[in-house]
Amino acid sequence: MAIVTNLEHLAHLKHTILNASEEDLYNKKKFTVKDFTAFLKSQKYRYTGTKKDMILRVLWVRNPDKYTKPNNIMLKGRGRPSTCLLYTSPSPRD
Helix, strand or coil, rough: HHHHHHHHHHHHHHHHHHCCCHHHHHHHHHHHHHHHHHHHHHCEEEECCCCHHHHHHHHHHHHHCCCCCCCCCCECCCCCCCCCCCCCCCCCCC
16 A cells, blocks of 8 residues: 555656746755655656756756756666676687
């Protein structure tokens, strides 16, 4: 039952953030860093940084034509970096 409640809360939060005015996004009493973190994480965008950074990301996600894409938006992806040593032997023609 807790999962359904969390999903309902997230759906409500997404709807509220997507429809809030820019002034409301900056209002400390309406939204917290935790709210922006949950929203950005659900949208698969970077969700760390200052509250101002997160608000700029939210504004861009809501309306990319109106706002400049933040430099640090970084889409979240799965995986990990790895290295590979490629060994090539000398060609017999050398």
